[in-house]
Amino acid sequence: MKVTCPHMGHLHWMLDDLFGRLGVEYVKPPPTTTKTLTIGAKHSPEFACLPLKINIGNFIQGLDMGADTLIMAGGHGPCRFGYYGIVEERILRDLGYDFRFMMLEPFGDGKWAFYKTFETLSPGSLSLRKLWKILKVSFTKGRAFDQIHKRTLQVRAYEVNHGDTTRALREAEKMLTQAFTTEEIEEAGREALALIDNVEQDPERRVLKVGIVGEFFLLLEPFSNFGLEEALGHMGVYIERSVWVTDWIAPGRDNKIYGFHKDIVDGKAAPYLNHNVGGEGRETIGSIVLMAERKFDGIIQLLPFGCMPENIATSIIPKVQRDHDIPVLTLAFDEQTGRAGVITRVEAFLDLLSARRGLSLVGTNA
Amino acid sequence: MRVGIPRSLLYYKYLPFWKTFLAELGLEVETSPLTNKKILSWGVEVAENELCVPVKAFYGHCMALRGKVDALFVPRVVSVEERAYTCPKFLGLPDMVAAVADQLELPPLLTPKLNQREKPREFKWQLINFAREEFGLSVLDAVSALEAATRAQKDYQKSLVAGRTPLDLLPASRLNRPRWKIEKKERKRIGLLGHPYNIYDGYITQNLIARLEEMGADLVVPEMTDHHVLMQEATDVPKQLYWTYEKEIMGAVNHWTRNRMVDGVIYVLAFACGPDSLVQVLIEHRARTHNVPLMSLTIDEHSGEAGLVTRIEAFTDMLMRKKKPAEAVA
Numbered sequence: 115m116k117v118t119c120p121h122m123g124h125l126h127w128m129l130d131d132l133f134g135r136l137g138v139e140y141v142k143p144p145p146t147t148t149k150t151l152t153i154g155a156k157h158s159p160e161f162a163c164l165p166l167k168i169n170i171g172n173f174i175q176g177l178d179m180g181a182d183t184l185i186m187a188g189g190h191g192p193c194r195f196g197y198y199g200i201v202e203e204r205i206l207r208d209l210g211y212d213f214r215f216m217m218l219e220p221f222g223d224g225k226w227a228f229y230k231t232f233e234t235l236s237p238g239s240l241s242l243r244k245l246w247k248i249l250k251v252s253f254t255k256g257r258a259f260d261q262i263h264k265r266t267l268q269v270r271a272y273e274v275n276h277g278d279t280t281r282a283l284r285e286a287e288k289m290l291t292q293a294f295t296t297e298e299i300e301e302a303g304r305e306a307l308a309l310i311d312n313v314e315q316d317p318e319r320r321v322l323k324v325g326i327v328g329e330f331f332l333l334l335e336p337f338s339n340f341g342l343e344e345a346l347g348h349m350g351v352y353i354e355r356s357v358w359v360t361d362w363i364a365p366g367r368d369n370k371i372y373g374f375h376k377d378i379v380d381g382k383a384a385p386y387l388n389h390n391v392g393g394e395g396r397e398t399i400g401s402i403v404l405m406a407e408r409k410f411d412g413i414i415q416l417l418p419f420g421c422m423p424e425n426i427a428t429s430i431i432p433k434v435q436r437d438h439d440i441p442v443l444t445l446a447f448d449e450q451t452g453r454a455g456v457i458t459r460v461e462a463f464l465d466l467l468s469a470r471r472g473l474s475l476v477g478t479n480a
Numbered sequence: 481m482r483v484g485i486p487r488s489l490l491y492y493k494y495l496p497f498w499k500t501f502l503a504e505l506g507l508e509v510e511t512s513p514l515t516n517k518k519i520l521s522w523g524v525e526v527a528e529n530e531l532c533v534p535v536k537a538f539y540g541h542c543m544a545l546r547g548k549v550d551a552l553f554v555p556r557v558v559s560v561e562e563r564a565y566t567c568p569k570f571l572g573l574p575d576m577v578a579a580v581a582d583q584l585e586l587p588p589l590l591t592p593k594l595n596q597r598e599k600p601r602e603f604k605w606q607l608i609n610f611a612r613e614e615f616g617l618s619v620l621d622a623v624s625a626l627e628a629a630t631r632a633q634k635d636y637q638k639s640l641v642a643g644r645t646p647l648d649l650l651p652a653s654r655l656n657r658p659r660w661k662i663e664k665k666e667r668k669r670i671g672l673l674g675h676p677y678n679i680y681d682g683y684i685t686q687n688l689i690a691r692l693e694e695m696g697a698d699l700v701v702p703e704m705t706d707h708h709v710l711m712q713e714a715t716d717v718p719k720q721l722y723w724t725y726e727k728e729i730m731g732a733v734n735h736w737t738r739n740r741m742v743d744g745v746i747y748v749l750a751f752a753c754g755p756d757s758l759v760q761v762l763i764e765h766r767a768r769t770h771n772v773p774l775m776s777l778t779i780d781e782h783s784g785e786a787g788l789v790t791r792i793e794a795f796t797d798m799l800m801r802k803k804k805p806a807e808a809v810a
Contacts, residue, residue, distance in 0.1 A: 194755070422754040428528050
């Protein structure tokens with residue numbers, strides 16, 4: 115059995131670790147490129163969201179590399195994501211591929227079904243207890259990856275030598291991949307963070323503070339947003355992002371990447387959007403309010419074209435913007451989006467933010 | 481107090497229920513007029529560009545009720561059955577309207593929440609509490625209002641299953657009647673698939689129903705089939721579907737194709753409709769494997785009349801020709 119899974123940001127590091135522990139052969143599809151998207155868009159419904167099109171591309175490339183078992187995350191709505199698996203399986207079968215398809219429904223939906231999925235992958239020796247232990251270690255690794263990526267987004271704005279932070283990040287990723295036990299992972303995580311912190315920085319530099327919010331796939335997968343975060347870092351922008359992969363897998367509870375519990379974020383959203391609308395709709399609104407209160411200079415919202423929860427958020431953002439006096443730039447992506455257009459809009463937005471800050475500084479001096 | 485119900489979205493599904501319920505609470509109910517150019521352009525101007533046309537129309541209908549009512553009825557319909565949801569837009573609708581309410585000088589909103597996701601009977605308490613908190617009714621009075629509303633809705637659904645359409649039953653819903661009717665034996669049974677707020681809104685669909693009837697269609701719509709049958713038929717996928725209204729659409733097309741009830745299907749979907757964009761794959765696959773001609777018709781606020789007429793003419797012509805050789809053999 116050769117298993118494949120679609121890419122999403124650095125999720126594959128975690129999957130590598132997980133499948134390794136389970137003793138399952140993992141066919142990692144080639145990194146997502148324009149070619150992947152072209153293949154995916156060709157076989158997907160026109161108005162499906164961008165992540166589905168990229169998923170299809172990943173699956174086709176994985177199948178062509180010899181994978182015979184596909185795993186897709188499930189969900190139970192209300193956004194389109196929970197239907198991805200059904201539709202993707204249909205599309206791939208209609209193309210004539212033969213495979214076993216497995217939907218991994220959330221743990222909360224039924225622990226037995228969740229366990230069964232893994233049991234089929236690794237038959238015989240896997241007990242529920244063992245599975246839980248394996249998941250826990252892999253998850254710890256995932257969190258360590260999130261921590262170093264998070265730190266990178268902040269350090270890059272201050273780096274003295276162009277590219278130092280990215281090089282340190284690659285080094286840190288390598289370090290983490292080699293860690294195996296929980297202790298090793300924790301140790302490697304600390305060293306990896308130190309590596310990034312040791313990048314030569316200019317603490318005097320005046321940087322813009324920008325929050326990135328929006329739909330999870332667009333935030334997590336640099337290919338889909340043209341590596342926007344790295345580009346922003348090189349323009350000297352300090353970034354915080356509202357969603358991380360470990361948050362996404364197990365939101366709430368202990369995963370407070372920026373120190374805010376899910377309930378706090380939801381509470382901040384409540385005056386504007388007082389119900390879960392699926393995806394990250396509510397988190398987007400809540401994060402904007404939080405970031406505005408923490409005196410960010412501006413917010414960039416990323417979403418796939420037509421994303422339902424984010425469109426609801428986009429409809430509400432003008433009111434949040436007025437109430438909290440924070441500029442928000444909304445960028446919707448599909449397979450037609452060009453990098454130059456996105457970068458131009460972002461640059462114009464940053465100009466606006468700098469001008470605003472310049473003006474307000476004059477104001478306080480006077 | 482006068483309450484306005486926008487003639488859009490779930491209006492076509494639940495008007496008898498809501499109207500009776502609100503009337504029983506002692507409110508006067510006013511509905512907005514049929515969608516027209518002004519209403520739609522209002523909506524398009526205010527709403528976020530990427531939203532689907534029915535939601536844009538909803539904004540316009542809210543604006544059409546300004547000055548005529550003391551409150552707008554914009555319920556938050558989260559779920560209408562266990563373990564299911566409606567489209568996310570319905571979940572966020574009151575917030576989306578509230579975000580522009582000040583700017584547009586809309587009257588205050590009444591936004592009861594209806595959520596049957598966890599417990600199917602829970603919506604009763606949600607409405608009883610709404611009646612108590614907003615209008616100071618006693619539990620007993622609220623229960624009797626609820627019962628009257630439930631009866632009205634049951635009668636409505638009974639008439640639909642008996643073969644009448646929402647256009648016949650809801651007051652003044654038809655934009656136009658067909659100007660002529662083709663002789664019975666020359667007609668084709670065409671399944672008209674899609675959300676009620678798309679197919680029954682004559683303005684948004686460019687008068688599609690009357691046009692099809694003039695072209696010789698005997699229309700079959702999902703509402704004519706009992707809800708339980710639709711739900712039963714929609715279980716041919718490896719996972720429980722969680723959008724109730726799309727499940728009904730799936731159920732209808734499965735029911736029609738399995739029982740050979742229609743000669744062809746026209747599937748009306750709104751541009752950028754999230755649920756439809758995915759369900760489309762399953763529906764088109766179903767029609768293909770069962771050899772039933774299907775035309776997907778995407779509509780938005782820019783849809784031109786000529787384009788639509790040409791396409792449905794071509795489709796009905798194709799259906800007419802398709803059956804002829806078979807008749808000749810017989």
